[in-house]
Amino acid sequence: MSKIFDSRDTEYKSPFGAAVCGATVRFAVRPGDENVTGVTLLLRREFAGTEQEVALSPGDDGRWQGVYTAPEEPELVWYAFRFSYPEGQRLYGLHGFDDQARWQLTVYDDSRPTPAWFGRGITYQIFPDRFCRTRVPDPAGMVGDRVVHQDWDDTPVWRPDAQGIIRNNDFFGGSLAGITSRLDYLQSMGVGTLYLCPIFESDSNHRYDTADYRRIDPMLGTEEDFRTLCREAGCRGIRVMLDGVFNHVGRDFWAFRDVVEKRENSPYKDWFTVNFSLNNGFNDGLCYHAWEGCEDLVTLNLANPEVRRCLLDAVRFWIEAFGIDGLRLDVAYCLNMDFMRELRDLTAGLKPDFWLLGEVIKANYRRWLRPGLVDSVTNYECWKGLWSSCNTHNMFEIAHSFDRQFGEDGPGIYRGWPLYNFADNHDVSRLASKLKDSRHLPIVYTLLYTMPGIPSLYYGSEWGVPGHKSGGDGELRCCLELQPDNALTDILRRLAELRSRYPALVDAPYRRAELGNEFLSFFRDNLFVAVNIGDTPVELAAPFGHFAAAPFSASVCEPDGRCVFSVENFLL
Numbered sequence: 001m002s003k004i005f006d007s008r009d010t011e012y013k014s015p016f017g018a019a020v021c022g023a024t025v026r027f028a029v030r031p032g033d034e035n036v037t038g039v040t041l042l043l044r045r046e047f048a049g050t051e052q053e054v055a056l057s058p059g060d061d062g063r064w065q066g067v068y069t070a071p072e073e074p075e076l077v078w079y080a081f082r083f084s085y086p087e088g089q090r091l092y093g094l095h096g097f098d099d100q101a102r103w104q105l106t107v108y109d110d111s112r113p114t115p116a117w118f119g120r121g122i123t124y125q126i127f128p129d130r131f132c133r134t135r136v137p138d139p140a141g142m143v144g145d146r147v148v149h150q151d152w153d154d155t156p157v158w159r160p161d162a163q164g165i166i167r168n169n170d171f172f173g174g175s176l177a178g179i180t181s182r183l184d185y186l187q188s189m190g191v192g193t194l195y196l197c198p199i200f201e202s203d204s205n206h207r208y209d210t211a212d213y214r215r216i217d218p219m220l221g222t223e224e225d226f227r228t229l230c231r232e233a234g235c236r237g238i239r240v241m242l243d244g245v246f247n248h249v250g251r252d253f254w255a256f257r258d259v260v261e262k263r264e265n266s267p268y269k270d271w272f273t274v275n276f277s278l279n280n281g282f283n284d285g286l287c288y289h290a291w292e293g294c295e296d297l298v299t300l301n302l303a304n305p306e307v308r309r310c311l312l313d314a315v316r317f318w319i320e321a322f323g324i325d326g327l328r329l330d331v332a333y334c335l336n337m338d339f340m341r342e343l344r345d346l347t348a349g350l351k352p353d354f355w356l357l358g359e360v361i362k363a364n365y366r367r368w369l370r371p372g373l374v375d376s377v378t379n380y381e382c383w384k385g386l387w388s389s390c391n392t393h394n395m396f397e398i399a400h401s402f403d404r405q406f407g408e409d410g411p412g413i414y415r416g417w418p419l420y421n422f423a424d425n426h427d428v429s430r431l432a433s434k435l436k437d438s439r440h441l442p443i444v445y446t447l448l449y450t451m452p453g454i455p456s457l458y459y460g461s462e463w464g465v466p467g468h469k470s471g472g473d474g475e476l477r478c479c480l481e482l483q484p485d486n487a488l489t490d491i492l493r494r495l496a497e498l499r500s501r502y503p504a505l506v507d508a509p510y511r512r513a514e515l516g517n518e519f520l521s522f523f524r525d526n527l528f529v530a531v532n533i534g535d536t537p538v539e540l541a542a543p544f545g546h547f548a549a550a551p552f553s554a555s556v557c558e559p560d561g562r563c564v565f566s567v568e569n570f571l572l
Contacts, residue, residue, distance in 0.1 A: 002062075004092065005029045005081065007103050018106040018412045019070045025105065027056065028065040029081055029092070038084035039064040042091075044102070046076040047370065056081075070107045076366050078102040106366065106413040115353040115375065117239055118326065119418050119454035119506060121192015122496050126459050127426055128196055128220055129171055129205045130156075130479045132178030137219050139171065143211050143252050144203020146171055146219070152479050156205070158472030165281075165296075166472075168204040172479050176221040180229045185482060187236045189462065189489070190496025194233060195328060197426060198243045199226070202250055206426075206477070208243075208330065209250025209296055213314035223321070230322050241326035241355065242318065246311050246343075247334045248290070248297040251282070255310075256298050260284050271307050272298055291331065302336035311339070312346050319350045332358030332368060332377070341372045357420055369417045379419040379453060381405070386423055386447055387431060390440040390533050395520045398447065399512060402522070406452045408511040415509075419453040426458065426477055430467035432572075433475075438464070439552040442491045442567045443531050446554035447520075449495040450529045452510050457492070464488045464572045491567055498556060498565050502527055514540050519549060528557040 005028075006012045014026045027041055041054040048071070056066035070077070080102045081092040093099035139146035147157075147170045157170040176199070186194070198207035201215040216226055230240050249256060255268035263269075263276055263286065278287035281295050289299040300307050318324050327347075329335060335358075347354040358374040365377045382405070385398035403410030405419065423431040423444055431444060441464060448455045460480045467475035499505045508525035515521075518534030521542070532538050532549035540547045544561030553568035 002030050002032060004031060017407075017410065018108050018415050021070060021074065021107055021109045022072050023070045023107075025068045025070055026065065027054075027068060027079075028063045029056065030063050031083060032062070033083075035085050036064075036083050037086060040082040040084070041066055041068060042080050042082055042102075043068065044078045045071065046078065047367070048075065070105070073107075074109050074366065074370050075107040076364065077105040077107060079105060104411070104413070106411065106415075108414075108416045109371065115355050117353065118193060118355045118375070121237070121500070122190045122449075123193040123195050123241075123420070123454055123456040124186055124189070124191040124459065125195045125422075125425060125456060126179060126197065127174075127206075127477045128176070128179065128199055129174045129207075130477050131174045131459055132182055132482070133173040133175050134177045134181065135173070135175075137171070137173045137175075139219065142218055143201060145169055146203070148173055152481075154479075156473035156477065156479075158474055168206055168473070171205050171219055173219060174479075175219075176216075176225040176229050180225075180232050182482060183229075183232055183236055183238065187238065189457070189493060190500065191238055191457075193239045193241055193326070195241045195456070196243060198245055198330075200245075203252050204250070204296070205473075208245050209248070209252075210245055211250050211252040212254065213311065214317055227322055230324065234323075239325035239355075240322075241328055241357070242324055243330055244315070244327040245330040246300070246302070246339070247331045248299045251296060251298060253298065260286070270304055271301055273301055291334070302339045308336075308339050308342060312342060315343065315346060316350065319347065319354070323351075325351070325353075326355030326357065328357045328359065329374065330359055332374065333360050333363055337373070340368075340374070344372050344374075365414060365417075365419070369414065376418055376420045376454060379405075379421045382419070382451070382453075383422055383424075383428070386444050387434040387440075390444060391434075391436045393518050393533060395515060395517060395531075395533065399515050399520050402451060402510060403512060406510050408509040410512070420456060421448055421451060421453040422456040422458065423448055424458045424461055424467075425456070427469075428476075429469045430458070430461050430465060430476070432461065432464045433466040433468050437552075438572050439570050440533055441488060441572065442570045443533055443552070443554045445488075445492060445495060446529070446531060446556070446565070446567070449492075449499055450505055450524060450527075450556060452524075455499075462489050462492050486572065487570065488572055491570075494565060502564075513542075521547075521549075526559045528559075530555050530557075 010016050012028050019025050039056040043052045054066050056064035058064050083090050090097050094101035139148050149172050200210045201212040201217045202209050255271050258268050259266040273289040275287045280287050291297040356374040358368045358377045360377040361380050368374050382401050385401045389395050389398040405414045406412050463483050504525035504527050511523045513521040519532045519538045521530040521540050528542050530549045531554045535551045538549045550568040556565040557563050
């Protein structure tokens with residue numbers, strides 16, 4: 001019996017996979033039932049919130065066929081079929097008759113202008129307080145109750161106080177001048193973008209609780225220090241991206257302090273969601289919305305035009321005064337969409353190639369990857385797959401994500417969008433601690449540097465520094481001295497040089513070749529990439545003949561078979 005519909009067969013749906021904005025998509029079903037009197041294609045646009053019906057026409061070959069014109073803007077379209085019979089109607093969905101689940105059609109913009117600079121080099125994330133200091137700072141006169149470690153080798157204090165609260169008020173004094181002093185090292189690692197965790201004034205060492213959006217935290221240095229950093233980075237071809245924390249502020253934020261002091265009489269009371277009849281853990285005599293219930297992080301009312309104006313004016317200041325090149329939007333999944341559109345309009349007007357990166361964790365990224373919103377999002381799906389596939393000896397996991405996200409022969413739902421890829425960051429355990437076998441370290445990084453999207457390094461991980469999330473700041477955000485090169489830094493430099501030498505690793509489509517539990521090979525244009533996470537060699541088919549993938553190896557080959565990168569049986 002012939003199948004009724006197959007979304008992966010061009011006989012039933014053409015083109016295969018995602019569709020370009022405005023494209024004609026042809027659908028066909030084969031009911032195999034003479035009693036069918038009509039077939040209707042049911043479509044629902046997720047972003048627009050509209051529905052559409054397309055009547056299919058019967059053909060001589062038993063198929064009912066019709067065409068659908070994709071929207072002129074990126075969209076997620078969910079579709080199913082309704083079969084009509086003399087006695088009634090039945091829905092034919094993803095899992096068969098009377099199933100409500102629908103197939104997904106991704107509509108993408110292949111002409112969308114994307115800032116070309118982001119992703120040409122490696123993005124390097126720095127936690128400023130712990131990266132490099134040039135002197136021990138004096139916290140006198142600074143906001144908050146700060147304690148400064150005299151010894152750089154101390155362990156950060158990450159434990160509840162007598163009230164059960166983790167204060168994050170111990171500082172090590174890493175500085176902007178310290179970052180500037182290491183720019184030559186970062187350039188040698190192929191870094192093209194510096195991503196700095198928050199630098200705005202705050203009373204915590206992580207600075208995700210902003211006190212003043214227009215002031216550099218004095219612990220980090222001065223405006224002139226930051227101007228020097230931006231200038232010197234630019235001289236080395238390195239762009240600077242800041243962390244924009246716009247969903248919430250700290251309790252020291254000037255407008256919130258005014259609300260606590262003046263209560264209902266404060267002109268800023270509508271900047272937040274406040275209940276003056278309740279109390280909070282700080283005994284302010286009021287209660288307020290806080291991000292994920294953390295009362296140190298006061299949620300802003302982004303529906304308030306005055307709040308949005310305050311934030312946008314601050315962004316304008318950082319672009320005009322220092323020429324910053326991008327913003328990572330903290331908890332973008334919480335941000336008001338109207339605010340994000342206004343932010344996009346502002347930055348595009350001030351600096352056409354300005355980059356907006358949204359932090360998104362568990363969601364369909366297409367909600368944010370839309371015109372007028374962000375250029376990229378944090379790719380947590382592949383973060384998990386990169387290390388988990390190695391630990392479970394199941395390369396099908398990461399291969400599924402590659403095919404789903406950007407595969408030329410798969411759904412490719414994010415095709416054309418450069419996702420922000422990473423192996424670790426300041427919120428998750430370091431890669432060296434996630435992997436069960438250290439021989440997989442260069443394999444994961446090879447995949448990270450050769451998969452579509454933007455590869456990112458978290459400071460210190462290039463040396464194989466371990467760190468478990470359960471260990472808190474002492475492990476995830478530790479102080480590091482510049483260390484001698486080792487086998488891993490050498491591999492990462494080679495991979496960065498590879499991306500620089502072969503534009504295909506930046507721009508070319510992804511096409512899977514062979515897949516097994518312990519091996520994966522794929523193409524980026526005419527480059528052949530192969531990894532083997534097992535302890536036995538594997539013979540893989542390649543355009544130039546059979547390729548022998550050694551145990552615990554990663555390789556990149558040119559079309560003629562010349563291996564331009566190879567590593568095997570790595571030992572740190």
